[in-house]
Amino acid sequence: MSYLHLSIALIFVILPIVLSKTLNLGLEKDTIIAVIRSIVQLLAVGYILKFVFDSENMIYILLMVTIMIFAATQNARKKGIAINGITWKVAVTLVVIEVLTQSILLGFNITPRTAQYIIPISGMVIGNSMVLAILFLNRFTAEIEAHQDETELILSLGGTPKQAIHTQLITSIKASMIPTIESQKTIGLVQLPGMMSGQIIAGANPIQAVQFQLLILFLLITTASVTSAMLGYLSYPSLFNQRMQLLRRK
Amino acid sequence: MTTDYKPAVNFNHVNYSIEDAHILKNISESFLEGKITTLVGPSGAGKTTLLKLCNGLLSPDSGEIFIKGKNISSYDPVELRRLVGIALQSAPMINGSVLKNLALPLVLQGKQLAEDEARNLLHDVGLEAEFLHRPIKDLSGGQRQKVSIARTLVNHPQVLLLDEITSSLDRVSQQEIEELIGKINRKHGTTIIWITHNLQQARTVGHYTWVMMNGEVIETGKSELLHSPVNEKVRLFLKGEVE
Numbered sequence: 001m002s003y004l005h006l007s008i009a010l011i012f013v014i015l016p017i018v019l020s021k022t023l024n025l026g027l028e029k030d031t032i033i034a035v036i037r038s039i040v041q042l043l044a045v046g047y048i049l050k051f052v053f054d055s056e057n058m059i060y061i062l063l064m065v066t067i068m069i070f071a072a073t074q075n076a077r078k079k080g081i082a083i084n085g086i087t088w089k090v091a092v093t094l095v096v097i098e099v100l101t102q103s104i105l106l107g108f109n110i111t112p113r114t115a116q117y118i119i120p121i122s123g124m125v126i127g128n129s130m131v132l133a134i135l136f137l138n139r140f141t142a143e144i145e146a147h148q149d150e151t152e153l154i155l156s157l158g159g160t161p162k163q164a165i166h167t168q169l170i171t172s173i174k175a176s177m178i179p180t181i182e183s184q185k186t187i188g189l190v191q192l193p194g195m196m197s198g199q200i201i202a203g204a205n206p207i208q209a210v211q212f213q214l215l216i217l218f219l220l221i222t223t224a225s226v227t228s229a230m231l232g233y234l235s236y237p238s239l240f241n242q243r244m245q246l247l248r249r250k
Numbered sequence: 251m252t253t254d255y256k257p258a259v260n261f262n263h264v265n266y267s268i269e270d271a272h273i274l275k276n277i278s279e280s281f282l283e284g285k286i287t288t289l290v291g292p293s294g295a296g297k298t299t300l301l302k303l304c305n306g307l308l309s310p311d312s313g314e315i316f317i318k319g320k321n322i323s324s325y326d327p328v329e330l331r332r333l334v335g336i337a338l339q340s341a342p343m344i345n346g347s348v349l350k351n352l353a354l355p356l357v358l359q360g361k362q363l364a365e366d367e368a369r370n371l372l373h374d375v376g377l378e379a380e381f382l383h384r385p386i387k388d389l390s391g392g393q394r395q396k397v398s399i400a401r402t403l404v405n406h407p408q409v410l411l412l413d414e415i416t417s418s419l420d421r422v423s424q425q426e427i428e429e430l431i432g433k434i435n436r437k438h439g440t441t442i443i444w445i446t447h448n449l450q451q452a453r454t455v456g457h458y459t460w461v462m463m464n465g466e467v468i469e470t471g472k473s474e475l476l477h478s479p480v481n482e483k484v485r486l487f488l489k490g491e492v493e
Contacts, residue, residue, distance in 0.1 A: 149342035156305055158332040158405060159358040167344075243309055244327040248268070 010035075052115050061115050065122050069094045072130035080137035084238040090133055093230045097129045098122055100226065101219050110215065121219070124195070128180070128220050132227040136176035140232065143168035144239065151246055161240040169236055173228040180224040184217055193217075257316070258283035258409055258441035259304055259334075264313035266299055273299045275465040277313070281409075281458075286435050286442040288456035288473065290449060292487060295462040297445045298339065301411040304443065305336040317409065335407030339414040339445075341398035343386045348372070348397055351386055355404040363404065371400040376426040391418040399427065403434070410434070412444040416451065424448075428455050449488065452476060461487065 013035050020027040052060040073091045080086040102118065104110070111117040144151070147168050154164040187193060192200075195216055199209035239247055257280035266274040274296045281287050289297045302308040303315060306327050315322040317334060325333075332355075343351050352371055353363035369379045375396040381389070389397065395418055402410065412431070416424040432455065434440050446452050452459055456473040461484045469481045479485050 149338075149340055150344060152307060153338065153342040153344070154354070154358065155327075156307055156331055156336045156338065157355045157358060157401070158328045160328065163358055243306060243323075245307060245309065 049115075049119065052119065056115060061118055064115075064119050065098060065126075068123060068126045069098065072126050072133075076130050076133040076137065079134050080141065080235065082141060083137070083235050086137070086235065086238075089231060089234040089238075093133065093227055093234065094126055094129050096230060097125060097223055097226055101125050101222065105219075120195075121216070124216055125219055125223050128223050129227045132176055132180070132224050133231055135179065136172055136228045136231055137235075139175045140168065140172040140235065143172050148246070155244060155246065161237065161244055164246070165236045165239065169232050173232050176228045177224045180220055184221070187217065255282040255285065256319075257281065258318060259443070260316040260319075262314040262316070264303065264310045264315060266296075266303065266308065266310050273465050274303075274310070277467055279460065279467050279470055281441060281443050283318075283441050284435070284439040285457040286431070286444060286455055287458040287460060288452035289443065289445045289460050289462060290447070290452050290476070290487075291460075291462035294464075296465040297462055298413055300462070301336060301413055301443065301445065304409065304411055305334050306330045307336070332405045333407060334409040334411065335402040335405050336411040337395075337399050337402045337413065337415050339417070341391075341394045341415075343394060343397070345386070347383050347385055348377075348389070349382045351397055352382075352401050352404060354401060371403060372397075374403070374430055375400045376423060376430070392420065392423050395419060396423070396427070399430070406438070407440065409441045409443070412442065414445055414447065417447065424451070431455065449476060463487065 013031065017028050017031050019025070020031065048064070052064060069091060072094055073087060076090045077087045080090070083089070102122065105121065106113050106118075111121065144165070151164045151168070155161070193213050193216070196209045196213035199212065200206055241247055259281040261277040261279050264274060264277040265272070277300070289300065291297055299308065303310055303322075304317070306322060306325070309323075317325065317330065322330065344354060349363070349365070349368055352368045356363045365382065368382055372379060372381055377393065377396050377400075381393070381397075386394070386397070395415055399412075399415055410431075416427050419427065428451065431442060431444070435442050444452075444456065446455075453473050453476050458471065459473045459476055460467050461469045461475075461479070461481070463483055469475060469479055469484045475484075476488060479488060
C-alpha cells in the first residue's frame with residue numbers, strides 16, 4: 001500500500017467527524033487527536049521496529065519490552081490508585097507474565113528467538129495483560145466499596161483479611177477474565193482476529209496464519225488468568241493494616 | 251465508675267479522629283465485668299466508634315484500651331474478635347441461607363455448625379426452626395437482626411457489643427431480645443455493652459449507663475441516673491431537647 005492510498009483512507013476519519021458535528025456529539029477534537037496520535041505513534045514504532053529488526057541486538061529488544069511494560073503500568077495503575085503500591089504491583093505482574101510466556105515460547109523453540117517474533121508477541125501479551133489489569137482493578141475497587149459491611153462483618157467475627165475479602169476478590173478475578181474467554185468462544189465465527197487478518201492480507205498461508213493466531217489465543221488465556229489472580233493476591237493485603245483492620249478509603 | 255467489680259474493658263485517655271474530626275475525646279472509663287452497660291446519647295456522639303475500638307475493628311490514635319486487664323494491642327486480632335463479639339446495627343449478612351450465616355463464625359475457623367445447635371440458636375432469639383434453610387434475602391429487617399445476634403453468640407464471646415440491635419424490631423421481639431440478653435448475662439456472666447436510642451430500654455435492661463455527647467462521656471453511673479441526671483446536658487437530652 002502506498003502513502004497515497006493510505007491518505008485516501010482518511011475518508012474513514014472524515015466520516016465520523018462529520019457525524020459528530022451533525023449530531024452534536026462533541027467528539028470532533030478527540031477524534032482528530034486520536035488519529036494524529038495513532039499516525040505519529042505507529043509510524044514512529046514502525047521505524048523503531050525496522051531499526052531493531054535490522055540490528056538484531058538483544059539490548060534493543062529488552063529496551064522495547066521495558067518501554068512497553070512501563071507504558072502499560074502507567075496506564076493500568078490509574079484504576080487502582082486507592083491501593084497502596086499499585087504501581088509496582090502492576091509492574092511485577094506484567095514482568096512475570098512476559099517472562100513466563102517468553103520462557104515457554106523461546107525455551108521450547110515454539111517461536112524463533114528474533115526481534116521480529118519477540119516484540120510483536122510481547123506487545124500483544126503486555127497489552128492484553130494491561131487491559132486485564134484495568135478490568136480487574138476497576139471491578140475490585142467497586143466490589144470493595146459495595147461490600148464494605150460484609151468485609152467488616154467477617155473481620156468482626158474473627159476472620160482473617162483473606163477470608164474477609166475472598167468473595168470480592170474471586171468475583172473480580174472471574175469478571176475480568178470473562179471477556180477474554182467469551183471472545184475466544186466466537187472467534188472465527190463472528191470476526192477474524194486482527195493478527196490473522198493482517199498475515200492473510202500480507203500474503204501468508206491462511207493455515208499458518210491460523211496456527212499463529214491459535215498460539216496467541218493460548219497465550220492470552222494464560223495472560224488473563226495469571227494477570228487477574230496475581231494482581232488480586234498482590235493487592236488485597238494493602239487494604240488492611242497489621243491489626244487486620246480495613247483501611248478507610250479517602 | 252466506683253464499684254467493687256473488676257473492669258472487663260478499660261479505656262485510658264483514648265482519642266480517635268477521622269481526618270480533622272475528633273470522634274472520641276480523652277475517654278477514661280471502665281465497663282464492669284459481668285454487667286450490662288447501656289450507651290446512650292445523640293447520633294454522632296461516637297458510640298459505634300467506641301464499640302468498634304473494643305472489638306479491634308478500629309485502633310485509637312492515642313491512649314490505651316485494656317480487655318480483661320490485657321492491653322488490646324497485645325491481643326492477636328482474631329483472638330480478640332472472638333473474645334469480644336459485636337452485633338452491628340446494619341446486621342450485614344452474607345448471601346445464602348440463615349444456616350450459612352449462623353455457621354460463618356465456625357466456618358472461618360475451619361469448623362462446622364451442627365444443625366441442632368443452629369436450631370437452638372434460632373430458638374434462643376425467638377425464630378422458628380423452619381427459618382434455618384430460608385434464603386437470607388427473604389427475611390425482614392427484624393428477622394435479620396435476630397440472626398445477626400444469634401451469629402455473634404456462636405463464638406461464645408466474653409464481652410458482647412450490641413449496636414442498636416432492637417431498633418428495627420417490634421415491641422414483642424424487643425422484649426424477647428431483652429430477655430435473651432439478660433439470660434446470657436446471668437447464665438454466662440457475659441459483659442454486655444449495649445448502644446440504644448430507646449431510653450426506656452436503657453433504664454430497664456442496663457445495670458449501668460454511659461451518656462455520650464460529641465465524643466465525650468459526660469455522665470456515667472447506675473442506670474437509675476437516667477431518672478435523675480446530674481449533668482444539665484444529659485437532662486436536656488433526656489427531655490428530647492438535644493438530637
